[in-house]
Amino acid sequence: MKLYLVAISFLVFAPHLVAQETDQDIAIASLEKLGGRVKLDEKKQDKPVVEVSFSLSDFDDKGMVHLKGLTKLKGLYLTYTHVTDAGLVNLKGLTDLEVLHLNSSGITNAGLKQLKGLANLKILDLSGTSITDAGLLQLKGLTKLEILELDGLPITDAGLAHLKGLPMLKDLRIGGSKVTDDGLADLAGMKSVSALRLRYTKVTNAGLVHVARSRKLTSLDLTNTQITDAGLPELKGLTKLQWLELSDTKVTDLGLNRLKGLINLEDLFVENTQVTEAGVKDFQKALPKCDVSH
Numbered sequence: 443m444k445l446y447l448v449a450i451s452f453l454v455f456a457p458h459l460v461a462q463e464t465d466q467d468i469a470i471a472s473l474e475k476l477g478g479r480v481k482l483d484e485k486k487q488d489k490p491v492v493e494v495s496f497s498l499s500d501f502d503d504k505g506m507v508h509l510k511g512l513t514k515l516k517g518l519y520l521t522y523t524h525v526t527d528a529g530l531v532n533l534k535g536l537t538d539l540e541v542l543h544l545n546s547s548g549i550t551n552a553g554l555k556q557l558k559g560l561a562n563l564k565i566l567d568l569s570g571t572s573i574t575d576a577g578l579l580q581l582k583g584l585t586k587l588e589i590l591e592l593d594g595l596p597i598t599d600a601g602l603a604h605l606k607g608l609p610m611l612k613d614l615r616i617g618g619s620k621v622t623d624d625g626l627a628d629l630a631g632m633k634s635v636s637a638l639r640l641r642y643t644k645v646t647n648a649g650l651v652h653v654a655r656s657r658k659l660t661s662l663d664l665t666n667t668q669i670t671d672a673g674l675p676e677l678k679g680l681t682k683l684q685w686l687e688l689s690d691t692k693v694t695d696l697g698l699n700r701l702k703g704l705i706n707l708e709d710l711f712v713e714n715t716q717v718t719e720a721g722v723k724d725f726q727k728a729l730p731k732c733d734v735s736h
């Protein structure tokens with residue numbers, strides 16, 4: 443009789459136990475079948491999915507449905523996929539999400555409205571999408587955002603101004619944007635920025651006056667900008683700078699000489715410039731620990 447009751451109890455409760463486990467199992471199987479990589483937190487008893495990655499994939503909005511129940515997801519990488527604004531609706535409820543890569547996907551300004559509830563987001567990559575200045579207004583509630591990638595987007599000075607409300611922003615990448623010297627004045631309001639990528643922009647020596655106010659900078663990329671020797675003295679106050687890229691600019695040995703006060707500089711890039719071998723040797727006498735790529 444006891445065995446009979448045990449058997450009946452198992453039949454009653456077992457389906458619920460199995461269903462609880464298979465919700466995640468089904469999602470994992472579906473995502474992997476579509477070509478995704480799934481990472482679990484093996485240290486936790488329930489082994490929740492914490493990372494999902496798709497790259498150079500046909501993954502689209504239909505596949506996004508499988509993310510709905512993955513409430514412990516921390517990292518979502520959708521690089522070069524066919525995900526559009528409609529697919530981002532499935533991010534609702536994923537409040538643990540800290541990293542979101544949407545670069546080179548079909549996302550537009552309208553889709554960014556779906557990010558409002560992602561209060562724990564720290565890293566957001568929107569490079570290679572169709573985002574414009576207007577879309578950046580939707581990011582103002584992401585107060586924990588630390589890294590923002592906007593490379594290759596038609597962001598202007600107006601768009602840069604929308605980012606002033608991100609108090610934790612440390613790394614801003616706006617290479618290839620339409621930001622000008624005047625727009626960089628808004629950097630003064632971004633007290634926490636320590637890394638700035640301005641490569642392939644129209645920034646000139648005048649813009650360095652504003653850049654120099656970001657005293658926490660440890661990394662600065664000015665590759666293929668209109669910087670010359672005359673502007674480099676503006677950087678003398680950036681004593682925390684460790685990484686500086688000046689390749690494809692008009693910098694010469696004279697400019698290199700003006701960087702000798704950057705005592706913490708570890709990596710300097712001056713490829714495709716007028717800097718000579720003699721200039722590099724002279725520079726490294728002052729900063730022997732700095733590696734110069736010439």
